[in-house]
Amino acid sequence: MARKRITLKDVAKSAGVSLASASYAINKTGSLSEDTRAHVLKVAEELGYRQNLAARAARTGRTGAIGFVVPDMTNPFFPSLAQSIVQRARQNGYSVFVTDTEGDQAQEEEVIRQLVDRGVDGIVWFPIKDENSIESIAGDLPIIVIDRTVNGFECIQADYAQGGQLAANYLLASGHDRIGVIAGPMDVRSMRERCGAAIEAINRASALAYSVENAFSTELSGDVASAIESRAATAVFCGSDLIAVGVMGHARKLGIAIPDELAVVGFDDIPWAEYCTPALTTIELPVDEMASEAVDALLRKLDGENESNRRVVFGVCLIERESAPPRK
Amino acid sequence: MARKRITLKDVAKSAGVSLASASYAINKTGSLSEDTRAHVLKVAEELGYRQNLAARAARTGRTGAIGFVVPDMTNPFFPSLAQSIVQRARQNGYSVFVTDTEGDQAQEEEVIRQLVDRGVDGIVWFPIKDENSIESIAGDLPIIVIDRTVNGFECIQADYAQGGQLAANYLLASGHDRIGVIAGPMDVRSMRERCGAAIEAINRASALAYSVENAFSTELSGDVASAIESRAATAVFCGSDLIAVGVMGHARKLGIAIPDELAVVGFDDIPWAEYCTPALTTIELPVDEMASEAVDALLRKLDGENESNRRVVFGVCLIERESAPPRK
DNA sequence: TCCCTTTCCCTAAACGTTTCATTTTGATTC
DNA sequence: GAATCAAAATGAAACGTTTAGGGAAAGGGA
Structure with missing residues (x-):
């Protein structure tokens, strides 16, 4: 069953050429006549030759x-x-x-x-x-x-900043004038960018209701939970979809209707965003x-x-x- | 910057032993005195030696x-x-x-x-x-x-069959007597097993309302959609969570309340099952x-x-x- | 005829390991 | 002091490739 692996040497011998020529033929390098190249390739094919990439790597220093x-x-x-x-x-x-x-x-x-x-x-x-x-x-x-x-x-x-801006402007354009921002961990730069941009845009419109921070998770921290409970905002921008899902869940528990009493925008467009209830408006990254x-x-x-x-x-x-x- | 990679030869030379001994020391094979082994390992450590796994693979035929x-x-x-x-x-x-x-x-x-x-x-x-x-x-x-x-x-x-049974029995025990089954592609064996077992259990209780098939997807086929619209069942078992999510979405669109008018059980316990609305009852695989x-x-x-x-x-x-x- | 190019192919060394077979070592025994 | 033996260490071949360098054959120009 486990017949021996065909090596380049076998191919070379069977094709009646040197090891080097066989190698050149397989790799399409070096200078070989079309005839021999084709012949070697044909023999290799027939024998079912497969390169040993480990050996190749040993020699070339590149593993692929x-x-x-x-x-x-x-x-x-x-x-x-x-x-x-x-x-x-x-x-x-x-x-x-x-x-x-x-x-x-x-x-x-x-x-x-x-x-x-x-x-x-x-x-x-x-x-x-x-x-x-x-x-x-x-x-x-x-x-x-x-x-x-x-x-x-x-x-x-x-362009995380662009994303934050888009979200903020969208909510503003929808008529919201009390908007909350629920950021993810601010020690990651992309989070600072997206939320920073959002906050700036909202602030320019004097519409910032609150700005709190949460982990990358659907579990909400006490701060975040009470921010929502305060009903100080009619819309929130969340730093990630996971957080947005958590927010929607909590709001539902409190009897806050989404989107009527609280509009939610997420970030990332994770696969389930589409299937949440209600389906999540969010920023999509390519x-x-x-x-x-x-x-x-x-x-x-x-x-x-x-x-x-x-x-x-x-x-x-x-x-x-x-x-x-x-x-x- | 790109200082040359330390090879086993370097280690051997620096430790004053042969290449073979160095290899034995590193691999803890062969017969070497504890002293030399320790010495070689120390030198290797100092030099920052790292095995070249590609070369090793070439020789041993195992890549790891x-x-x-x-x-x-x-x-x-x-x-x-x-x-x-x-x-x-x-x-x-x-x-x-x-x-x-x-x-x-x-x-x-x-x-x-x-x-x-x-x-x-x-x-x-x-x-x-x-x-x-x-x-x-x-x-x-x-x-x-x-x-x-x-x-x-x-x-x-x-144990897919067990899962199908569990789901069916659970729904029966909850008092449902008109239960639908929305299977996934029946050409995959695990699907046949889970749905087969469910259908059998439901049939034994003479409670089968309908049994239809859908792709592994949240998109529903016409058959499935009309089965739901018929309201012939008060509960459905879905062959996969993805399908269950699709079913819940469609039901919501039709104004069918979940779980009151239609209870839904899925299969797989995918990560979002927990965050659906309502959260999805399902079969968890280890x-x-x-x-x-x-x-x-x-x-x-x-x-x-x-x-x-x-x-x-x-x-x-x-x-x-x-x-x-x-x-x- | 001689020499020079070009084209094609080959020999042989190298990559960094592992491991077989052999030699060296040093202790033990006679 | 020679012989023996296990333990420790070594030399060198092998793994399956790539590739530098060289050489033979063929063709062309003088």
């Missing part, structure tokens, strides 16, 4: 694998991000090691170190925190940062594009292009659903 | 990597499954290539072939279909099947345990244990939430 490091796979961002990254990488002949760091920075370091050991050619990294220094472990390995901001690396992001760009940027870097410290920002848009209808 | 093949990453199953698999693998020194086949069997073959080329030591496979034959491409590579049933491989599953067992089984196989064609079945349980309260 990249790493994807993510703080938490259950982050609703993750699936579509991962899907796009894996697909895009595969189209270019790369495979992807996916690793979860459980939101723990020690594990994050460890994971990256392991990837380096494995000899990945590069990493797409969704860091836990914005500030970070992993040069010591990653050396000069090409790394692309996604969603967060880390100095010294190319960063792929969405996750697929971001993922593809991350891979593309990484591959470019692998090909030696040096455009370090670039920061690519993708535009976002507002998805109107039921939790915050267009006109009040 | 496994593949995880999944039909669709946006399947709500996926994140927790992936998380557990990746974690468990990492604890045992393995890294995981994650790949999405986009529900396409041609791609599935292609993906598996690529993994084989990469020299993965084994694969955890969530197949698209139950019947399947990939021996030709996978050869004698250790493979564990998860969730589906494929002959010739060890399969890790949940996803983490299944994932861990899959990895463990694979690792056992890699260690030469031969318990092929085993079928491991995990028990499930019913989670009571609001969409189908305990007593009517």
Whole structure:
């Protein structure tokens, strides 16, 4: 059953050429006549030859694998991000090691170190925190940062500030004049940007009812809960959809009608936003594009292009659903 | 900046021993005195030596990597499954290539072939279909099947029939005597099992109102929509949570109150089930345990244990939430 | 005829490991 | 002091590739 693996040597012998020629033929490198190339390829095909990528990696120092490091796979961002990254990488002949760091920075370091050991050619990294220094472990390995901001690396992001503005302006235009902001953790930069922009816009209209902070979770802190109970706002902008879901749940428990008594706008457009009751109005990020760009940027870097410290920002848009209808 | 990578040769030289001894020391194999072993390890540490796993793989034929093949990453199953698999693998020194086949069997073959080329030591496979034959491409590579049933491989599953029964009995015990079943695609075995068991139990109580089929999706087919509109049932069991969400949405649109006029039970306990409105009563599968067992089984196989064609079945349980309260 | 290019192919070294087979070491026994 | 033996250490081959450098054959110009 387990017949021996066909090696390049077998192909070469069977085709009556040298090992080198066989290699050139397979890799379409070197100078070979069309005839021999075709002949070798045909023989390889017949024999069912498959490259041994481990050996190749040993020789070339390039594994054709990249790493994807993510703080938490259950982050609703993750699936579509991962899907796009894996697909895009595969189209270019790369495979992807996916690793979860459980939101723990020690594990994050460890994971990256392991990837380096494995000899990945590069990493797409969704860091836990914005500030970070992993040069010591990653050396000069090409790394692309996604969603967060880390100095010294190319960063792929969405225009969070634009998102906050969009949401705020939308609520203002709908006639709300008492608007609350329920932010996520303000130590992550993208959160500061989205909520900062929202608060600024709302403030300019003198419509800010309150501004509180919550974890990236549907569980609400006491502050947030009492802000809602106060009914000081007729609309809220939430720093993430998860929070928005929590807010809607709590409001329902209090008998506050959504959207009539409280309009809710989220951020991220996670897959379930569409299926909440009421369906969540939210800011959509072009996750697929971001993922593809991350891979593309990484591959470019692998090909030696040096455009370090670039920061690519993708535009976002507002998805109107039921939790915050267009006109009040 | 990019100082040369430290190789085992450097360590050996610096420690004043042969390459072989260095290797033995690092791998804790061979016969070495405790003294030299410790000394080599110390030197390696000082120099910051890191094994080149690609080279090692070339020599040993084992890469320390496994593949995880999944039909669709946006399947709500996926994140927790992936998380557990990746974690468990990492604890045992393995890294995981994650790949999405986009529900396409041609791609599935292609993906598996690529993994084989990469020299993965084994694969955890969530197949698209139950019947399947990939021996030709996978050869004698250790493979564990998860969730589906494929002959010739060890399969890790949940007790779907038990789940169907639980749901049916729960609804019957709650006093329902006209119960509908909205199945998912019946060409997947686990769906046949869960719905078959449910229908049987309901039939025994002569309470079956209707039984229709839908895709794995929140979009409802015409059949399903009209079944709901007919109001022939006071409760439905849905073959998957996604379908249940779709049903609840449609019912709401028709003004059918949930759970009062229509109780709904789902299957899978996807992450959002808890946050639906009303929160979805559903069957929970022990996803983490299944994932861990899959990895463990694979690792056992890699260690030469031969318990092929085993079928491991995990028990499930019913989670009571609001969409189908305990007593009517 | 001689020499120079070009085209094609080959030999052999290298990548960083592991591991087999062998040699060295040093203690123990006669 | 020689012989024996296990333990410890080593030399070198192997894994399946890639690739630099060289050389033979073929063609062309003088």
